[in-house]
Amino acid sequence: MQQLRAADIERELASTPGWELVEDSIVRTVKFQDFKAAMAYVNRVAEVAEELNHHPDIEIRWNIVVLTQTTHAAGGLTEHDFRLARRLNAL
Numbered sequence: 001m002q003q004l005r006a007a008d009i010e011r012e013l014a015s016t017p018g019w020e021l022v023e024d025s026i027v028r029t030v031k032f033q034d035f036k037a038a039m040a041y042v043n044r045v046a047e048v049a050e051e052l053n054h055h056p057d058i059e060i061r062w063n064i065v066v067l068t069q070t071t072h073a074a075g076g077l078t079e080h081d082f083r084l085a086r087r088l089n090a091l
Protein backbone atom coordinates (compact mmCIF):
# COMPACT_ATOMS: atom_id res chain seq x y z
CA MET A 1 0.00 0.00 0.00
CA GLN A 2 1.38 3.35 -1.10
CA GLN A 3 1.73 6.46 1.01
CA LEU A 4 -0.85 9.10 0.16
CA ARG A 5 0.19 12.46 -1.21
CA ALA A 6 -0.72 15.70 0.56
CA ALA A 7 -3.67 16.45 -1.74
CA ASP A 8 -5.11 12.96 -1.21
CA ILE A 9 -4.71 13.31 2.56
CA GLU A 10 -6.65 16.59 2.50
CA ARG A 11 -9.45 14.97 0.51
CA GLU A 12 -9.60 11.96 2.83
CA LEU A 13 -9.59 14.18 5.93
CA ALA A 14 -12.58 16.08 4.58
CA SER A 15 -14.60 12.84 4.59
CA THR A 16 -13.28 11.62 7.95
CA PRO A 17 -14.70 13.92 10.64
CA GLY A 18 -13.15 14.00 14.09
CA TRP A 19 -9.61 13.20 12.95
CA GLU A 20 -6.79 15.69 12.60
CA LEU A 21 -3.49 15.43 10.84
CA VAL A 22 -0.48 15.32 13.19
CA GLU A 23 2.82 14.82 11.40
CA ASP A 24 2.54 11.48 9.55
CA SER A 25 -0.57 10.32 11.41
CA ILE A 26 -4.23 11.07 11.91
CA VAL A 27 -5.35 11.47 15.51
CA ARG A 28 -8.70 11.31 17.27
CA THR A 29 -9.32 12.05 20.95
CA VAL A 30 -12.49 10.70 22.56
CA LYS A 31 -13.64 11.47 26.09
CA PHE A 32 -15.82 9.20 28.24
CA GLN A 33 -17.55 9.31 31.60
CA ASP A 34 -14.95 7.17 33.29
CA PHE A 35 -12.14 4.65 32.82
CA LYS A 36 -14.49 1.72 32.45
CA ALA A 37 -16.34 3.33 29.55
CA ALA A 38 -13.00 4.27 27.94
CA MET A 39 -11.81 0.66 28.20
CA ALA A 40 -15.05 -0.67 26.73
CA TYR A 41 -14.49 1.62 23.74
CA VAL A 42 -10.86 0.50 23.40
CA ASN A 43 -12.02 -3.11 23.26
CA ARG A 44 -14.43 -2.30 20.45
CA VAL A 45 -11.62 -0.50 18.63
CA ALA A 46 -9.50 -3.65 19.04
CA GLU A 47 -12.21 -5.78 17.41
CA VAL A 48 -12.37 -3.52 14.35
CA ALA A 49 -8.56 -3.29 14.16
CA GLU A 50 -8.26 -7.07 14.15
CA GLU A 51 -10.98 -7.39 11.55
CA LEU A 52 -9.20 -4.96 9.21
CA ASN A 53 -5.71 -6.13 10.26
CA HIS A 54 -4.81 -2.48 10.77
CA HIS A 55 -4.04 -1.21 14.24
CA PRO A 56 -4.00 2.22 15.83
CA ASP A 57 -1.62 3.32 18.55
CA ILE A 58 -3.87 3.67 21.59
CA GLU A 59 -3.24 5.96 24.54
CA ILE A 60 -5.55 5.69 27.54
CA ARG A 61 -5.60 8.47 30.14
CA TRP A 62 -8.31 7.54 32.65
CA ASN A 63 -11.43 8.66 30.70
CA ILE A 64 -9.68 9.90 27.56
CA VAL A 65 -8.66 7.71 24.63
CA VAL A 66 -6.28 9.01 21.98
CA LEU A 67 -6.10 7.02 18.74
CA THR A 68 -3.11 7.66 16.48
CA GLN A 69 -3.27 6.03 13.09
CA THR A 70 -0.59 5.64 10.44
CA THR A 71 0.71 2.78 8.30
CA HIS A 72 4.00 1.75 9.84
CA ALA A 73 4.84 -0.50 6.89
CA ALA A 74 4.50 2.41 4.44
CA GLY A 75 6.13 5.05 6.63
CA GLY A 76 3.08 7.32 6.46
CA LEU A 77 -0.64 7.59 5.80
CA THR A 78 -2.38 5.25 3.38
CA GLU A 79 -5.97 4.48 2.38
CA HIS A 80 -5.96 1.80 5.10
CA ASP A 81 -5.71 4.47 7.79
CA PHE A 82 -8.75 6.36 6.56
CA ARG A 83 -10.74 3.17 6.05
CA LEU A 84 -10.06 2.21 9.65
CA ALA A 85 -10.79 5.74 10.90
CA ARG A 86 -14.19 5.79 9.20
CA ARG A 87 -15.03 2.36 10.60
CA LEU A 88 -14.10 3.59 14.07
CA ASN A 89 -16.27 6.68 13.59
CA ALA A 90 -19.22 4.33 13.16
CA LEU A 91 -18.74 2.73 16.61
Ligand SMILES: C[C@H](O)[C@H](O)[C@H]1CNC2=NC(N)=NC(=O)C2=N1
Residues within 6 Å of the ligand: 053, 054, 055, 056, 069, 070, 071, 072, 073, 074
Ligand atom coordinates in the same frame (compact mmCIF):
# COMPACT_ATOMS: atom_id res chain seq x y z
C1 LIG B 1 1.53 -8.47 8.88
C2 LIG B 1 0.52 -7.39 9.09
O1 LIG B 1 -0.24 -7.18 7.93
C3 LIG B 1 1.18 -6.09 9.46
O2 LIG B 1 2.04 -6.25 10.56
C4 LIG B 1 0.19 -4.98 9.71
C5 LIG B 1 -0.63 -5.13 10.97
N1 LIG B 1 -1.21 -3.86 11.40
C6 LIG B 1 -0.69 -2.69 11.04
N2 LIG B 1 -1.17 -1.56 11.50
C7 LIG B 1 -0.65 -0.39 11.18
N3 LIG B 1 -1.18 0.72 11.67
N4 LIG B 1 0.39 -0.31 10.34
C8 LIG B 1 0.95 -1.38 9.80
O3 LIG B 1 1.90 -1.26 9.03
C9 LIG B 1 0.40 -2.64 10.14
N5 LIG B 1 0.88 -3.75 9.63
